[in-house]
Amino acid sequence: MSQNPSPALEELSIYDLSIPGRRASTTPALEAGLPSADDVLPAWALREESPHLPEVSELDMVRHYTNLSRKNWSIEVGAYPLGSCTMKYNPKIHEQTAALTGFSRLHPWQPAEHAQGALALIYEMEQLLVEITGMARATFQPAAGAAGELTGLLVMRAYHESQGSPRDTVLIPDSAHGTNPATVRLAGYKVEQIPTDSRGLVDIDTVRNAMSENVAGLMLTNPNTLGLFEQEIEEIAKAVHSKGGLLYYDGANLNAIVGIIRPGDMGFDVVHINMHKTFTTPHGGGGPGSGPVAVSSRLEPFLPTPIPGFDQATGKYFWEEDRPYSIGRVHGFYGNFGMVVRAYTYLISLGADGLHNLSERAVLNANYLRSRLEGTYQTAHPGLCMHEFVLTAKKFRREYGVRAMDIAKRLIDKGFHPPTVYFPLVVEEALMIEPTETESKQTLDALADAFLEIAAEAVDNPDLLHDAPVRSPVGRLDEARAVRQLQTRWRPAETAG
Ligand SMILES: Cc1ncc(COP(=O)(O)O)c(C=O)c1O
Incomplete structure (x- = not known):
């Protein structure tokens, strides 16, 4: 380092x-x-x-x-294999297009006729997203993934209300991202957690048993947070739909499947996408990012207002404001437009073949790294993974008193950002790793070598890992205190608490 x-x-x-x-x-x-x-x-x-x-x-x-x-870590300093949170490179050309004065100097109050270029971009981006997801329409208002989830659930709720009953429960697998249950509560529903089976997947019989006419829907993350592709999606869709429920696709990790398969074709009714994970926009961290939501045709009337339109007769783009069934706005104006410009740039520069390649590369990179590490580290579930995989450090804890956190911290000394740790909650001593499609084989090898060196250190000198990091601007932090007492500005040494 x-x-x-x-x-x-x-x-x-x-x-x-x-x-x-x-x-x-x-x-x-x-x-x-x-x-x-x-x-x-x-x-x-x-x-x-x-x-x-x-x-x-x-x-x-x-x-x-x-x-x-240089005290901070970023993707431009080195690899950042943060499973589920996906930090990947944001190409510089995105910054250039987003900074074009025709986009960056637009005021959201400018009338639509003065902003035809921006409207055309949003309109076309919606067409692309609709094609990519297999849905009918999309909104770009949500500011990040979790905001997309809330929008999707409010749309589901509005749909059920229009059918005469909002229902009261949403099903969520125990491997889901923490934002899913939080969103369900915020949308006014009860959470019913369904256990994943020994394969790490959702079992169709569990869904059938849990489904009833009180259930508004099921939120399924695919690939799930264990990096596994759900195997019974079509049967799950039938089970949910047969009781009048809706199927929600947490598409935060669409980079594993984009250009290959589409949620709409699998029977999903709603999908949100994390632009920062799939389309290389800067990471939102709750915003200002972009978490667009795409829905099937029966949910379209409930999407946030306004949505872009195109008048064939005049050749003009416009905002459609008069939408009586809409859930209203979920963001000021039209969402974080700069993110839409960046993602559009990415899609246009990749083209359809490029999109397909990016998913293949994301999956290949994860499997390459996984195959270099398994044997030394245990994987939470055997077999191929999608864009990310989960290791468990329980053997290291049992035998050498070394925990997942110690391994993660030692990685900082080796010049890499740590992976996600202790998530998903269903895996003991979890290390969740996503290399992303943007890293080269050489970087993956260097990362694998660092993990393997750390495994050897755990056996020979566990205290080295307990004390790590020793080469960073600050040493091992008290994790609980660090989040409760954030120090976000410089203070003279004697008053720093
Ligand atoms: C599976 C999944 N769903 C939802 C989210 C929430 O996205 P955001 O952090 O953009 O709100 C994440 C975030 O990493 C995620 O991994």
């Missing part, structure tokens, strides 16, 4: 580096006769005191902020 050459300097704030009179740039003195600020600005607009800015050279300033930025 790269070390800062002058760590002591980093303890200083930019003000500590200030030397009176030092400047980042100098400009020639005003030519005689030209007006100064004192001459052109009214007295009330002039400062009485200097603004107390740090006085530093340009080089000191650049080094200071560059060093600070």
